[in-house]
Amino acid sequence: MSQDISPSTAFIDGKPFLFQSGETILNVVDRHLGRGHVPTLCDAPQLEPYGACRVCSVEVALQDGGPRRVVASCHTPMAPGMHIFTETQKVRRLRKNIVELVLTDHPLDCLTCEVNGNCELQTVAAKVGIRKVRYPEGENHLDRKKDLSHPYMTSDLSKCINCSRCVRACDEIQGQHVLSMHGRGFNARIIKGMDTTFEESPCVSCGACSQACPTSAISDVFMSKSIEATNKTRTVCTYCGVGCNLTVATKGNEVLSIQAPVDAEVNHAHTCLKGRFAFKFYNHKDRLRKPLIRQPDGAFKEATWDEAYEHIVTNLKRIIAANGPQAVAGISSARCTNEENYLMQKFIRHVVGTNNIDCCARVCHSPTAWGMQKSFGTGAATNSFEDIGYTKCIMVIGANPTEGHPVTGARLKQAVMKGTPLIVIDPRRIEIVPYAKYHLQLRPGTNVALLNMMARFILDEGLVKKDFVEKRCENWEEFEAGLRSLDMDALEKITGVDKELVRAAAIEYASSEAAMSFHGLGVTEHEQGAKTVMLISNLAMMTGNIGRPGVGVNPLRGQNNVQGAADMGCQPHQGAGYFEMNDIQVQKRYSEFYGTNTPSEPGWKIPQMFDNAIAGNLKALWLMGEDVVQTDPDAHHVRHAMDSLEFLVVQEIFMTETAKYADVILPAASFLEKSGTFTNAERRVQRVNAAVKPLEGTKPDGQIMCEIIQRFGHPQADYTPDGVLAEIAQIVPFFKGATWENLGEQGKQWPIREGGVDTQIMHVEQFARGKGHFHFFNWQESTELKTNGTEFPFILTTGRILEHYNCGTMTRRTGNSEIVAKDLLAINPADARAKSINTGDTVKLFSARGEVELEASVTDEVKPGILYTTFHFPENMVNNVTGQGCDADTLCPEYKVVAADIVKVS
Amino acid sequence: MASNPVEYLPGKQPHPREHRMIFRNVDRAGWDASIDTYLNDGGYEMAKKALKMERQDIINEVKASGLRGRGGAGFPTGVKWGFIPPTNTKPVYLICNADESEPGTFKDRYILHQDPHQLIEGMIISAFAVKANLAYIYIREEFPHAATIVEKAIAEAKNKGFLGKAIFGSDFDLEIYVHRGAGAYICGEETGLIESLEGKRPYPRIKPPYFPAALGLYMSPTIVNNVESLCHVKHILQMGGAEYAKLGTPNNTGTRILCVSGDVQKPGYYEVQVGKVTMGEVINDLCGGLKPGRTLKAIIPGGSSAKVLKADETYKLKDGRELTIWDIPMDFDTMAACGSMAGSGGVMIMDDSRSMAWVINNLNKFYQHESCGQCTPCREGSPWMAKISDRIIAGNASPDDVDMLEQVANQIEGKTICAFGEAASWPTQSFVRKFRDEIKSMTKADLAGRIVNEETKLAVAGLEA
Ligand SMILES: Cc1cc2nc3c(=O)[nH]c(=O)nc-3n(C[C@H](O)[C@H](O)[C@H](O)COP(=O)(O)O)c2cc1C
Ligand code: SF4
Ligand code: SF4
Ligand code: SF4
Ligand code: SF4
Ligand code: FES
Secondary structure, three states, X not given: OOXXXXXXXXXXXXXXXXXXXXXXXXXXXXXXXXXXXXXXXXXXXXXXXXXXOXXXXXXXXXXXXXXXXXXXXXXXXXXXXXXXXXXXXXXHHHHHHHHHHHHOOOOOOHHHOOOOOOOHHHHHHHHOOOOOOOOOOOOOOOOOOEEOOOOOEEEEHHHOOOOOHHHHHHHHHHOOOOEEXXXXXXXXXXXXXXXEOOOOOOOOOOOHHHHHOOOOOEEEOOXXXXXXXXXXXXXXXXXXXXXXXXEEEEEOOEEXXXXXXXXXXXXXXXXXXXXXXXXXXXXXXXXXXXXEEEOXXXXXXXXXXXXXXXXXXXXXXXXXXXXXXXXXXXXXXXXXXXXXXXXXXXXXXXXXXXXXXXXXXXXXXHHHHHHHHHHOOOOOXXXXXXXXXXXXXXXXXXXXXXXXOXXXXXXXXXXXXOXXXXXXXXXXXXXXXXXXXXXXOOOOOOHHHHHHHHHHHHHHXXXXXXXXXXXXXXXXXXXXXXXXXXXXXXXXXXXXXXXXXXXXXXXXXXXXXXXXXXXXXXXXXXXXXXXXXXXXXXXXXXXXXXXXXXXXXXXXXXXOOHHHHHHOOOOOOEOOOOOEOOOHHHHHHHHHHHOOOOOOOOOOOHHHHHHHHHHOOOOEEEEEOOOHHHHOOOHHHHHHHHHHOOXXXXXXXXOOOOHHHOOEEEEEOOHHHOOXXXXXXXXXXXXXXXXXXXXXOOEOHHHHHHHHHHHOOOOOOOOOHHHHHHHHHHHOHHHOOOOHHHHOOOOEEOOOEHHHEOOOOOOOOOEOOEOEEOOOOOOOOOHHHHHHOOOOOEEEEEEOOOOOOOOOOOHHHOOHHHHOOOOEEEEOHHHHHHOOOOOOOEEEEEEOOOEEEEEEEEOOOEOOOEEEEEOOOOOOOHHHOOOOOEOOOOOOXXXXXXXEEEEEOO | OOOOOOOEOOOOOOOOOXXXXXXXXXXXXOOOXXXXXXXXXXXXXHHHHXXXXXXXXXXXXXXXXXXXOOOOOOOEHXXXXXXXXXXXXXXXXXXXXXXXXXXXXXXXXXHHHHOHHHHHHHHHHHHHHHOEEEEEEEEOOOOHHHHHHHHHHHHHHHHOOOOEOOHHHOOOOEEEEEEEOOOOHHHHOHHHHHHHHOOOOOOOOOOOOXXXXXXXXXXXXXXXXXXXXXXXXXXXXXXXXXXXXXXXEOOEEOXXXXXXXXXXXXXXXXXXXXXXXXXXXXXXXXXXOEOOOXXXXXXXXXOOOOOOEEOOOEEEOOOOOEEEHHHOEOOOHHHHHOOOOOOOOEEEEEEOOOOHHHHHHHHHHHHHHHOOOOOHHHHHHHHHHHHHHHHHHOOOOOXXXXXXXHHHHHOOXXXXXXXXXXXXXXXXXXXXXXXHHHHHOOOOHHHOOOOOOHHHHHXXXXXXX
16 A cells, blocks of 8 residues: 655554654654543653553554564654554553553552642552552551651652653752662662752752652652642742742632642743742731721821822822922832733822832843943843753843742753753852853952953953944944953952953853853942943854844842833833833823823832932822832831821731831732733733632732722723733733733743744844944942942842742741741851851841841851842841942942951850 | 784683684783784784774675673664764764673673773774774773773783874774773663763663763764674674674674573684574583483573573564574574574573572572663562562462463563663563463462462452453
8 A cells, every 4th residue: 555655644543643853752652632532651751751650652664564573662762654553462561551550559548648639649550441459468668657847849659650741840840860760670769869859859849740640659748749739730839039920729709729730831831839839828817908098196007998089089180289390209110010000100200290209120120121222222121031041052141030030040950961061150159050051159249340351251252243343333442442451360250250260251152152151139239330331242253142042141149020011001101112211202192092191200219209208208108918118128218208108008918027017908819819911030921810819808909000000080091910911901012912922821022023923043134223232330349348448348139049039928837837947147267266256156147227137057158258048038037237338320239249247246 | 913823821721713803812822902912913903904994885885794781781883883963963972882791691701801992992983983082991890800901901002102182194083981880780770871971870861861972971873882892883884794794693793792691501702793693502512411300491592681591482474484492593583583682682591490580589689789770660569579579489489470470570561761670571571471281280270260368469450351
């Protein structure tokens, strides 16, 4: 029989199917006949093929009628013309026998097992025709003890079928290498760390192993694989700018557990412990459930929503009437959705009538937005997370991805473990450093000096991509002249990094086929923050690393929606869609759109708001989900500002340090209770879907904003996520093609053109601003160090850890606080010795502003003279110590450089 | 090489039917493992010669020689070398497999102990031919002494400039490192070995995609050869491939070392031309016959993984020959045609004093202990085989158990990640098929149909033929 066999046709049980080269037999069967048609045990879509259980065996003939062979379909590539037989007597018997063998060593308690009904072993056993399993006496592993040591992770290895999926998940997804198989043959068993418990092991509780385990052998305290749930909702994590997709399992109005969707482009079945496990805050007893109004005696009194709104409208109107709209300001939150940020700025700008709107991007990535706009024309990542798979060189500057952006961090680590060279520029020996080819451990505050050195070396080595620079960029001559004027020996001293090391790293970056940089707050939260961003952009431009797969400048966004908050116009100088507010045409366009007068007076940035409050110019402040007292630098100053206000409205889910100063507190809903969109660090606008109804008495922030706009007498429809998104799409050009419908499960990366076409890589043909602009800046010592450096000889730098998020209001109310319960102060051993400090001692950390007490952790992750701590716990209030220094261009606070000193307390 | 007659230590004279080439210096009088001794004997001349040759010419000589791997599978060495992708840009590695742990095999250790420079010379030539600048000798953990000797030999060679940078004044660099094995049989399986060398558990890799010649050590092209195979390369260069191929028989060329153990008068190692001696000659001539008053019962001809041959069998071959066990020439092809394999050269002779049930139980226990545990059929099946044969020799088995033993083996063979699956199941299958009656005679008929314990019950449920 002659058949026309095109190169990509193979036959499954006699029927022709198309496949792509590189697909395994199982891939093809799964795609055409459904997952489960061929049973599997050791295979999981998020893992590499492994070939261990052999239940996926099929018979294969290379051609019609040819001799047949049994192969494991999960790792055997499909070849043209192959004939696959999935259900022969032979493979059926084989599968059945394998599963029977597995079951001889598996407990008998399916009915009481937490994964009953959702156990892959159960499913496969049924599929291969084992209806009744009689359970043996004799040699088995049923006596293995459960491990319930950890706040989240659990194991009951008597249920283990040795498929190694957990080991591979830990290796291939998280890259933590906690789990391994110990012993051989029948004695092989899963161990954690050096054969210890989850609690004692180096596990970072990402949960990848538990999600990958086909049985309940490794699971979690929320039993995320059980069939308890009656509903599952896909949404987006609120804890960082990676924007992991989550599947939230609920029953009634209760969240039971969270898993990561396998098909999520952002996180491919992965999360960190915050996304997967830190959700219990949402119905914590501390949640605010009633509006509160401060009484003349200073106490809060519960109120109805109507009373609270009434109180707000009266007071704001009074203040506006007396002092003009400029006496009012709003600060929105990057934790809230695009829609909520949009509505907040709409309210402040177009209803109240002032440009005094800012958001917490001010304190993190405002220099990125500013700097990249200056260089490229857009303040957003040029490329996508997917590009990590294509890049040939990774440069991480002032970011600690494995802690701050864990899922991206894990992805970076995987690429680096597979051989992609990594350059780390960071004052600390962060977790990823041992994997790096170069660690340029510079003194905090010298980013500009170091990046200038790199640029100069690239120039000297003749590695500048001249044609790219000529065709696509401008102002090269000035930049080149600036570089030539540098004194490299002086810069070497300033940065404290060996020149030759910098040269080698520069050569690595510049000569790579495709080099990709990632930066974080270690770049922006400096006096020269925006300048540093522009220098990173320079490096990318001079080496042609723009507009292709695997290249670019990619800020790792701190909060989940920092990108979105700025996109939506929560900055004083730019409205929704980044239109310059001082441009008359822009004012006109907005006025027409909103039917109100658009303010022309420049607005205040957050630090200016505080100053003006103290000066008596700012009377009323509205905070949506921001705890400025705990998170903004120099807490004394912030408290003073709060005290000076006439009227403070706080929209919050918990009684924060800031809320304590409020006149009205509006109880808001958390991300699990609201719908809208978040935009992640790769410009991906993703749908957030309410998994549960708002807690009794609370309202989503979007609804609150709509209702307040209505009460101000401005036409405003009731809140719906699709409705507000449609409004945004009309005014924000790069959202033009976005609709609630077409965002779909994966979201879309802006610019989203009409018809929903999105953008993975920016600046492909030309830069958003036309030509890429080179800027040259000389390094300058931070004012903080110049002023206070002699009196306070240590440099304190601050950051965040994996387990906690920002001021910790959410994570501290979850099991995460059992894992990490306080902020620690990292001190180099040499310094500790000189001050007789040991790990565990309490030390006083003090600066020109104030002092705090912290527990010491003596470690060489910091160089001598450098101190490091986090800011998650109000008990510690590290921001009592941080200063007023800030980025000259954007006023982003200089959290990363504080002149400080320490002394042992006990 | 100097061709003065070689004297051997008293009592260690090779048998006249032997053809000593690889073992030429084993037990040689006045011989030691030092480089000077080796050089005095004309050593390293072939390495020098090779470095002046075209790489492809060396590979062609090896192909022409017909050399087949001595590690077990008998795969043609020259063909294997040719599998390195021609477009390769990654480094190439050469690995000498000195894990020698197949029960019944004890040849490589003598080379390591007594003639390490022969191996190093073979490796220099091979490494040069496949363009490897880095080579490893993976030595079985239980051979600590061998590791010391080989390390010393490498240091000597390095001192002389035979290893390291620009060796023998050529532009070729080569480093050889000794890596101590991880103490498991599976470390000898080439992809398990590679994992082990990378510092991991020796879990064999799935093939496809991880064929070592393309994706081996550190995911780079890697050639793994047995100690003895690599030594042959030196002699191929010395004699020329065509001349070498005249040794032995067509397609079964050269010499090989037989490691004879079991019930013979003089067990030991014998280097013979492949296929030029028969099984009967091995037993009667080389090994001085069976023990007095005993008759032959069975032979495992190629290491413990090979299928057993039964003394009274006759083999009808496709080419018309009809052979008894005594007539089988000790080569690759005939041994395969007779249903077993020449394997690693370990010949185990069993006479009528041996209980076949005991033998298979012993083998089952070895494979149970050594299964790496990665894939389910082998991890779960190997202990089952041991459990069942335990029961048989304890007299607690029913006749059905014997059939079940075979069925378990059938469900492992060909269904696993690595060839250990075959290694574990072939002995069981062949012993049960060929000695079913004897093994059944150890079971109790009155236990027939009776389920001995719950485990059996389950097995019966699942393991129907
Ligand atoms: C379970 C198992 C154990 C093995 N052990 C050894 C060994 O100890 N030594 C060896 O040379 N080959 C051993 N092999 C064969 C190797 O995988 C490989 O085929 C051989 O080293 C190739 O060398 P050759 O081509 O020179 O024979 C083993 C194979 C299997 C499946
Ligand atoms: S939770 Fe994550 S880090 Fe911990 S063992 Fe599992 S995969 Fe590894
Ligand atoms: S714990 Fe789960 S995933 Fe890990 S080997 Fe056992 S069954 Fe497989
Ligand atoms: S990596 Fe970020 S987005 Fe993903 S789960 Fe963790 S905190 Fe959430
Ligand atoms: S066949 Fe046996 S030894 Fe080989 S990989 Fe599988 S379990 Fe390991
Ligand atoms: S699914 Fe293919 S071997 Fe396990």
